[in-house]
Amino acid sequence: MKSKLFLLLLLSCLFLSCQGQTAKNIQTLDPKTYAEKLKTTEKPQLLDVRTPQEYEVEHLENADNVNINSADFATKAAQYDKTKPVFVYCKVGGRSAQAADKLAEMGFKEIYNLDGGIMKWSANNLPKTSQNTQNVKTGMTSDDFQKLITSDKKVLINFTAVWCGPCQKMKPYVLKLQEELKDQIKIVRLDADENKALVEGMKIDGLPTIIVYENGKEVWRNLGYITEEELRKHL
Known part of the structure; x- marks a missing residue:
């Protein structure tokens, strides 16, 4: 009995030790700290884990494109040195967090994840490179947006x-509210990728973002997933 108890305690300690080691291997840094760490690291291994299409439009300088959702992600990632620091980023941080976990499982010793992804990086006015302007969809202008939010009704911009997983989870009830409350509030969903210039100009640094306006003035903002019940409280 005592030997079984000892074995269970030993296994528990080993499990917790491994968990702690994995967590310790991954650090999520805000954009400015991430940029400074990149700058001070000799020959950093920088992985953009988004799609090739996203990478083509814009990416961080000297980043390699290794798509986390590609079947050959592990094969490509294995070509990098596991003993040296590796930096990962995506659009808003979700995919890069998955990539960081995968790299830790593969044995990488020092992993840095960009908090908020390239959206928050842009909102902090940090440099990007190789922007293919032919593929950039600028969408709505700031003047058009100002006209949109200038209304005698409340305006909700989503x-x-x-x-974006949370965005798609919210979509059904946002569309329901759009129809249900159309006489009291104007609800508009704007695709961040289709309105890139507007998003960067407003320094939107994460998705989903909801902003409520009254008489053209912002009165409430929410970043991240919110339930229908909570959203209704602000309408």
Whole structure:
């Protein structure tokens, strides 16, 4: 009995030790700290884990494109040195967090994840490179947006994206509210990728973002997933 108890305690300690080691291997840094760490690291291994299409439009200088959702992610990632620091980023941080976990499982010793992804990086006015302007969809101008929010009714703007899980989870009830409350409030969903210039100009640094306006003035903002019940309280 005592030997079984000892074995269970030993296994528990080993499990917790491994968990702690994995967590310790991954650090999520805000954009400015991430940029400074990149700058001070000799020959950093920088992985953009988004799609090739996203990478083509814009990416961080000297980043390699290794798509986390590609079947050959592990094969490509294995080509990098596991003993040296590796930096990962995506659009808003979700995919890079998955990539960081995968790299830790593969044995990488020092992993840095960009908090908020390239959206928050842009909101902090940090440099990007190789922007293919032919593929950039600028969308709505700031003047058009100002006209949109200038109304005798409340206006709710929902910044969203097709690849954003929480955005898609909220979509059904946002559309329901759009129809249900159309006489009291104007609800507009704007795709962040289709309105890139507007998003960067407003320094939207994460999705989903909801902003409520009255008489053209912002009165409430929420970043991240919110339930229908909570959203109704602000309408």
